[in-house]
Amino acid sequence: MANSTPTSLVVTGTIGIDTVHTPAAKAERILGGSATYFAAAASFFGPVRLVAAAGGDLPDSFRKTLGHFGKIDLAGLEIRPNSKTFAWGGKYHENMVQRETLFTHLGVLEEAPPTVPGSFADSGLVFLGNTHPGVQLSFLSSFPKRQLTVADTMDLWINIAKSDLLVLLRNVDGLALNNDEAELLTGKKNPVTAARHILEMGPRFVVVKKGEHGCILVHRDGIAALPAYPTETVIDPTGAGDSFAGGMMGSLAATGVTTKADLGSFEHVRKALVYGTVTASFTVESFSLDRLVKLSRADLDKRFAEYAAMVRV
Amino acid sequence: MANSTPTSLVVTGTIGIDTVHTPAAKAERILGGSATYFAAAASFFGPVRLVAAAGGDLPDSFRKTLGHFGKIDLAGLEIRPNSKTFAWGGKYHENMVQRETLFTHLGVLEEAPPTVPGSFADSGLVFLGNTHPGVQLSFLSSFPKRQLTVADTMDLWINIAKSDLLVLLRNVDGLALNNDEAELLTGKKNPVTAARHILEMGPRFVVVKKGEHGCILVHRDGIAALPAYPTETVIDPTGAGDSFAGGMMGSLAATGVTTKADLGSFEHVRKALVYGTVTASFTVESFSLDRLVKLSRADLDKRFAEYAAMVRV
Numbered sequence: 001m002a003n004s005t006p007t008s009l010v011v012t013g014t015i016g017i018d019t020v021h022t023p024a025a026k027a028e029r030i031l032g033g034s035a036t037y038f039a040a041a042a043s044f045f046g047p048v049r050l051v052a053a054a055g056g057d058l059p060d061s062f063r064k065t066l067g068h069f070g071k072i073d074l075a076g077l078e079i080r081p082n083s084k085t086f087a088w089g090g091k092y093h094e095n096m097v098q099r100e101t102l103f104t105h106l107g108v109l110e111e112a113p114p115t116v117p118g119s120f121a122d123s124g125l126v127f128l129g130n131t132h133p134g135v136q137l138s139f140l141s142s143f144p145k146r147q148l149t150v151a152d153t154m155d156l157w158i159n160i161a162k163s164d165l166l167v168l169l170r171n172v173d174g175l176a177l178n179n180d181e182a183e184l185l186t187g188k189k190n191p192v193t194a195a196r197h198i199l200e201m202g203p204r205f206v207v208v209k210k211g212e213h214g215c216i217l218v219h220r221d222g223i224a225a226l227p228a229y230p231t232e233t234v235i236d237p238t239g240a241g242d243s244f245a246g247g248m249m250g251s252l253a254a255t256g257v258t259t260k261a262d263l264g265s266f267e268h269v270r271k272a273l274v275y276g277t278v279t280a281s282f283t284v285e286s287f288s289l290d291r292l293v294k295l296s297r298a299d300l301d302k303r304f305a306e307y308a309a310m311v312r313v
Numbered sequence: 314m315a316n317s318t319p320t321s322l323v324v325t326g327t328i329g330i331d332t333v334h335t336p337a338a339k340a341e342r343i344l345g346g347s348a349t350y351f352a353a354a355a356s357f358f359g360p361v362r363l364v365a366a367a368g369g370d371l372p373d374s375f376r377k378t379l380g381h382f383g384k385i386d387l388a389g390l391e392i393r394p395n396s397k398t399f400a401w402g403g404k405y406h407e408n409m410v411q412r413e414t415l416f417t418h419l420g421v422l423e424e425a426p427p428t429v430p431g432s433f434a435d436s437g438l439v440f441l442g443n444t445h446p447g448v449q450l451s452f453l454s455s456f457p458k459r460q461l462t463v464a465d466t467m468d469l470w471i472n473i474a475k476s477d478l479l480v481l482l483r484n485v486d487g488l489a490l491n492n493d494e495a496e497l498l499t500g501k502k503n504p505v506t507a508a509r510h511i512l513e514m515g516p517r518f519v520v521v522k523k524g525e526h527g528c529i530l531v532h533r534d535g536i537a538a539l540p541a542y543p544t545e546t547v548i549d550p551t552g553a554g555d556s557f558a559g560g561m562m563g564s565l566a567a568t569g570v571t572t573k574a575d576l577g578s579f580e581h582v583r584k585a586l587v588y589g590t591v592t593a594s595f596t597v598e599s600f601s602l603d604r605l606v607k608l609s610r611a612d613l614d615k616r617f618a619e620y621a622a623m624v625r626v
Contacts, residue, residue, distance in 0.1 A: 094502065095502060096502070189407065189408060189409070190545050190547065191543070192543045192544070192545045193545045196545075210526065213523065213526035213527070213540075214526070214527075214538075214540055216540075216543050222622075222623075223543055223623060224623050224624070225527075225540035225541070225542070225543045225623050225624055226540060226624070227526075227527055227529075227538035227539060227540045228538070229538075230504070230505045230529050230536055230538045231505070232503050232505045232506045232509075234503065270625075271626075274626050307626065308626040309535075310535075310536060310537050310538050311537070311538060311539070311624050311626055312626070313584075313587050313620065313621040313624055313625070
């Protein structure tokens with residue numbers, strides 16, 4: 001409870017063993033997963049609590065890497081000795097944007113969700129990493145003091161669990177999804193129009209992620225558009241979306257504001273998205289957490305300033 | 314010569330008779346062409362000189378529409394009674410981004426380029442609308458006092474006239490092209506990397522256009538990234554790139570700076586791209602110049618302020 005504050009941040013998601021093929025290189029059995037990328041990114045701004053399950057096959061080095069970030073509370077990392085860790089293999093196309101899945105071994109993801117430690121119950125900011133919306137919903141009761149809840153989702157759940165997703169949307173403040181998913185959910189091709197429709201489903205704001213093209217924030221109180229940081233070094237895009245969310249939620253938690261109204265305000269969310277954008281721009285510069293492990297807060301602030309200068313009107 | 318200033322702006326390009334099919338509507342034989350869109354957009358900022366050829370079939374209403382903008386000098390509009398005006402037909406896909414060409418009737422474009430009136434010889438800012446780079450080059454001698462020259466190009470010329478294009482690039486200050494074309498010209502997929510390669514070919518800056526995703530400016534003195542204005546009203550994207558260029562060059566001309574160094578400076582070009590972005594966002598809200606005809610400078614300034622607020626960090 002040492003790190004407990006009214007704005008304690010928690011992420012529920014996955015830890016994975018990733019295999020990533022890009023046109024230039026291959027990386028086998030590296031640390032991945034939504035909670036992993038999120039927590040590493042968020043830790044640059046303050047403490048973050050991680051809730052995820054892994055199997056007995058989780059390499060010790062993965063835990064050590066997460067420990068390296070210092071501010072990730074691993075009390076919610078549930079190791080199941082007789083289970084397998086979620087494993088994913090993906091291959092990126094020449095453009096480093098489209099990818100195909102080579103394999104998915106669900107492992108612990110086919111079992112019960114991880115148990116949320118009682119010490120996490122006072123979390124004020126909750127990020128529900130991408131998983132079945134029914135599972136995302138089930139986590140909410142573990143965080144009775146939540147002031148800001150943001151969920152990620154994907155096309156699979158829109159296709160096979162839309163009714164659960166619609167219930168979830170009535171219970172979150174924000175939703176992050178990519179532009180194709182926004183269209184799939186609403187039938188609207190224009191990302192702003194699609195996002196407006198999603199606002200009618202419950203959330204106060206929607207972040208439409210466009211990868212290398214940045215993101216659009218559609219909030220009940222305004223719209224913002226952010227280009228991605230125009231990096232030339234894209235080694236592996238895996239985890240960009242999760243570290244974007246981690247930078248966003250982490251920087252929101254660090255503002256010190258504590259109420260639902262303030263945490264989810266247009267101005268706070270917009271500023272937080274810039275931190276998310278900048279944090280994600282580092283993630284893609286190497287495989288796994290390799291770049292984030294070497295990153296300092298000073299590096300991050302320097303690029304934040306560069307980015308601010310780039311988009312200044 | 315009434316409008317002549319050290320920063321007189323001229324555009325060389327096409328006037329066309331367009332037929333545009335979108336998933337929602339069809340428009341037959343409407344006013345189009347690169348010089349048309351450019352000049353209409355630029356005219357919101359000050360006088361602009363148009364150089365283009367048309368045939369005897371150019372509808373009177375088209376000339377009247379161009380006249381409506383007040384500040385377009387049509388002395389360089391060369392009507393050839395026995396020739397046909399360039400005509401193009403295109404059909405947009407559901408996403409309003411990809412399009413297929415239904416037909417192209419080159420007409421006057423197969424003949425000699427239009428003659429530049431002597432009254433345009435003192436033009437300080439020159440925009441070479443998309444055409445064969447050999448033709449673009451031939452225009453340069455007509456503008457001996459030019460301080461800033463920017464060219465547009467397309468995949469066709471990169472494929473069939475690359476050597477002429479490389480000569481052109483050694484004689485312009487800026488190049489505008491889309492990200493696929495930047496890759497085609499350089500073999501580099503990353504737009505920033507591709508643009509850096511183009512800088513080595515001659516220009517001081519490159520504007521990589523990404524359509525609904527905005528643009529990236531890669532300048533010898535810095536990089537800027539601008540999202541598009543996130544409009545929900547996209548009726549017809551035709552002319553967006555040309556009116557983007559028109560808003561950019563028009564606003565540059567209106568700064569009052571007159572030297573090559575100042576006109577092409579990173580700061581001036583970046584600010585000008587914002588005006589280009591905002592102007593283009595109106596163009597797509599209707600077919601042809603229908604939206605620009607109704608637009609006021611106050612509307613433009615209002616959206617500029619909105620956009621500035623949207624991208625503010």
